[in-house]
Amino acid sequence: MNQLSAKHRPARILTIFGTRPEAIKLFPVVHALAADPRLEPVVCVSAQHRQMLDQVLEIASIVPDHDLDVMKPDQSLDALTAVLLTGLGSVMDEVQPDRVMVQGDTATAMCGALAAYYRKIPVDHVEAGLRSYNIYHPWPEEVNRKIIGSIASLHLAPTETAAGALRKENVDPARVHVTGNTVIDALHWVTARIGEEPALANGLAELEARFAGKRVIGVTSHRRENFGDGMAGIAEAIRTIAQRPDVAVIFPVHLNPNVRKVMNAELAGLDNVALIEPLDYPHFARLLDVAEIMLTDSGGVQEEAPALGKPVLVMRETTERPEGVAAGTAKLVGTDAATIVTEISTLLDDKGAYEAMARAHNPFGDGKASARIVELLANEIGIEA
Known part of the structure; x- marks a missing residue:
């Protein structure tokens, strides 16, 4: 020592x-x-x-x-x-x-x-x-x-x-x-900052007004193993679920061209989909707050969203964060478009299924x-x- x-x-x-x-x-x-x-x-x-x-x-x-x-x-x-x-x-x-x-x-x-x-x-x-x-x-x-x-x-x-x-x-x-997990410390810290300075996270106000009355699905995607066919499947699923009149999708699109090229080609111009620039941390915390469901291949979102009671559908075949899956806060759905659409629809249409995930204990820490x-x-x- x-x-x-x-x-x-x-x-x-x-x-x-x-x-x-x-x-x-x-x-x-x-x-x-x-x-x-x-x-x-x-x-x-x-x-x-x-x-x-x-x-x-x-x-x-x-x-x-x-x-x-x-x-x-x-x-x-x-x-x-x-x-x-x-x-x-x-x-x-x-x-x-x-x-x-x-x-x-x-x-x-x-x-x-x-x-x-x-x-x-x-x-x-x-x-x-x-x-x-x-x-x-x-x-x-x-x-x-x-x-x-x-x-x-x-x-x-x-x-x-x-x-x-x-x-x-x-x-x-x-x-x-x-x-x-220190991500819970960070989420507590930024939430407190937003409480003191609401202007830090008011940049989504226009989108929130545009999608008022709709059920917001937040999306993040950037994993290298999903480049190519995986990204295509994710885009197809989003396009399909966005056809529902009660749904809106807010998708901060990662800067990587392997993500942007696919998402812009498949999703740009859809009325119920907002492809936006990557969010700073306060605005991302706000997205977690306003979203009903998070659809992601990110690791951190698997930890952050449950802290706010938001179900997480993980667009991966495996996760190094099995605690969330075991606790019921997260579910692995892969990148097959039909599977993603089915799982999102279940959460949207089955109140019991939604509440079971939303109320599950967050296993990732106390801040x-x-x-x-x-x-x-x-x-x-x-x-x-």
Whole structure:
């Protein structure tokens, strides 16, 4: 254990992230680190998602200490990995952190962990232990998580299921801690901000007025394994369900051209479908609030929507978040258009089916994960309060 007495400088924690979901799940931890005099957060972003990342940084009032700005159009995974690994390594050489923190399963997180390992810097993995047990679903995220898991010093698992998966892989149980998911911390924080400043999330007012009286279905889709036929199936399902006069679809379309090309070709101009630009975090929280159902292939939405009592239909064949499926808050529906339409119609037409999902217990946390993580870090380093 790296012992650091209270007389010395605060322990320097290099927190690395690059995508919008990572930023959402790590900004509450950065806030908690900054509020603790025992710890010194240094923030490095890769900007794996530039525009969507910046939206979260702005609302969370986080100014990165280092910004790699790595993303290029149609960049291959191996090219992205190479530039991330060397760029993050250079930042570590400059910062000389005591520990490196990464979150989840992105290329940024995996490369951050690997660069730290090459320098023998301990790695703390937030949202550790999620497994689908299929290396191609989600792809490449499943393998990214497993690589990080083989490197991490502290495994900060969001649920007991995730912690159990790590123990089954022979991770030292003393290294595994159940903290809850920081996405619930973030949702509580942004909801409180919107309560204080309603103007932060009033940009959907025009759409809400346009679709008044209709049952809103919120959609997000961006997974690589769904590019091609999967996206076509999703678009077909949305086109079909939008023919119902009682339904409206609000779809913030991901910036990736593999998503945009399909959705614009199939759905643009439909009266009951609003294809809109990606939402900043407050407006996305507002979409979760106004939607009756969330249709998604995202991981984070599987955790966020149940916190607001919204059923989630997951357009994937497997999920590394089985807790939601087990609890009844989420259901796997794949990308077959007919299946998606059937499952949405069931929720719209069967009140009992809807209530069973809406009232199911959210298994992903109580909004106090960040405080637990900070205390675990301080204890690991050996700093007394």
